[in-house]
Amino acid sequence: MDAHAVTPVRDRGSGLVVAVAADRAMLPAFWVGQPVGVRIDLVARTAHAALHTAGHLIEAAGREQGWVPAANSHFPGQARIGFTAPVPDARLDTPEGREEVTEALRAAVARAVVWDLPVTWGNDSEGRRIVRLSGLHSALCGGTHVRSLGDLAGVVLRDLKVRKGRIRVSCSAAHRERS
């Protein structure tokens, strides 16, 4: 059977996920209702799952600091979690303070990974998908996640920046090798 690599792209307006083939000139004609086979790239999938889950875990750690999660990106190589601090946080004003608070975030993340807390999901009353990190955190999310936090390896909080009132934590993470 013919195989074609596709990249899923979300259409912002409709929310539809469209599969875009790099070699679309080579695609055969499809008809509505035609069955197609799909294979998931496991390496890419587990990498995304790790990064996504690590992002939620950092959201949880930031909330422990009294911050409110804001916009974030889970894209490999540029993953970052954004927060606002409703109450002015003096630690954010100096490099030493920012390092201290980053260390606190790292400690909270490391603790939850050691505890190997389960990651579960379900729908709320309006049918929206909610992802839960045990009792730590829950978030509306349609992404892919690891099954439990012990599946995370090498969660690295690289740095924490504050710009225009936005706290931004950049991170990387990988999926633990299964033995």
Ligand SMILES: [Zn+2]
């Ligand atoms: Zn997610």
